[in-house]
Amino acid sequence: MLTFEAFSGINNVLPERRMTGKDLVRAVNVDIGLTGEISRRGGYALLADGCHKNLHQAAGYLLATCGAALTAIQPDGARHIIHPALGPERVWYCNLPGGRTTYSNGLIHGVTDGLTGVERSVPAPAGLGAPDVAFGALHPGQYRYHLTHVRLADRLEGPAISSDPVTIAQGGLRLDGLPQREGHALNVYLSGKDGEGAYLAGTATDSSFEFTGHNAQLVLPCRTLGAQAFPVGTITAFWRGRVLTAVGDVLWASRPSAPHLADWRDFKPLGAPITAIQPVDDGVYVGTTQDLVFLGGTTWDALSFTPTRRGPVVAGSGVAAPGDRIKLGEGTGAGTAMLCIAGGEVVAGFAGGQTASLTANSYRTTAREVCATFREVDGVPQYLAVPQ
Incomplete structure (x- = not known):
């Protein structure tokens, strides 16, 4: 059995000749505890056979694409077809207050309560008669x-x-x-x-x-005069009563408390394709193929653009995390934080636009797109990013 007196993490940056006995080049099927202890990762249990893609945990139900159909799976195993032909491509989700969840594959978008699905927007009439x-x-x-x-x-x-x-x-x-x-x-x-x-x-x-x-x-x-139907985007997030979505390199915001409507002026060009949208307490982190950007402020019109210079952000890598579970300096952060992969490193973002690399000088990845989440297992915070 391999034993470590102390474990500093996985290191794929330094040459092996410069590593100490605290480093590993790879670690497969293991969990790392809060004090650096290594244990075997738990196994798997079959919940349902068949191909399930685009898994997402909504409020009280699970969403997945089974074949071409977007399906809601209830805790008792009951299944409801939300959209019969959404297709096998990646689906982006956003949980809304009240238990509803939006979904979009970039061409088709909608909203569901876990029982039925409807289009997220109501289109304008086709003519005036x-x-x-x-x-x-x-x-x-x-x-x-x-x-x-x-x-x-x-x-x-x-x-x-x-x-x-x-x-x-x-x-x-x-x-x-x-x-x-x-x-x-x-x-x-x-x-x-x-x-x-x-x-x-x-x-x-x-x-x-x-x-x-x-x-x-x-x-x-x-009350909808001057509005337009909310655009069909990809990456989606909920922020201060508005739904945000990425349409190429443009960030769109819905009307407050009206996720099906947008105003023509409520968009912000980011200069490069958007790869992550993650709100925090006093702003929104937006990842692009060029940089991680902090849009600071608490109102849409007053958001200020601040580049972090952390490097390109991997598509799908942005997730929310509790700040007090994320390392910041010699301690931890506070409030709502975010995690993403920027410049090949796992980066944490906090309120005020403060960022910190959690894997600097130790671990880098070349992934181009991932499906990511944050979770705690036996009290141990974990950031998971599965290459797509």
Whole structure:
């Protein structure tokens, strides 16, 4: 049996001739304790046969792609098909408050509660239909009308599209040829007499709609006017009421408390493809193929860009971790921290943009993409990164 009086870790940086008896070049199927003790890693138990990919632990259920289908597996073993044809490619997840989880493969995205799945966004209507005259009580003048889809399953309302000014001379407005979408109704909004604002005129359930009421009936404003459907991204995170997602080299943010909507101005170019998004207490760490960046602040508009110069970040390597379980100097950190692989080293990031390499001068990896997580086993914190 191999015995170590003290163990400093795995070292694949120094030449073997310069290593001491405290170093290992490789360690397979072992766990390292808090005081450097080495023990055999626990074995495996078969939970389910078949191919399960893209595993993710959501709030009370497990998500996995089985074949092409995204499947939710309940603790009692019950299975629910969330999306029948998501495909075998990598899926990126984000747990939301309340137990829901978003999923995206870069082409298809949605949200699930572990029982059913729906699209994460509600699209804007495909057209405006055709306006026509009608008799009614509106003041004669110029008006605009606006249309939005409303999903019947959860009453989620999508972005609005707006018409050019329409002359209403006889007090009423009729719309024909309205766009229809299965599982959705269509909200119709009217502006004030001078074309400003957008106020609910009614809901259309077929291709026609008519409003003959008075201006005083137009009181409920359209809250999705000026918004757009949240873009289909890849890496996703939840931060201060917003959902963040990576679309190439651009970081997008949803509207606060509205993960299905985004405003045209709520994006930040990072200058290189994004590989990790990990919030901390006072900002967001964003990994790219060039560097690990700290966006410091507590509001989206005021985030400040600070490069850490830690080097390129491996795709999928960013995870959250409790700061008090991560080494920082001679002690530990505090609050929410993050771990990632930057510049080939395992790097920890803390509040304020402070970073520390946990494997400097001892371990480097050449992995290009991983699936990573942080866990504790028998009180021992572990960062796991499985090459993809």
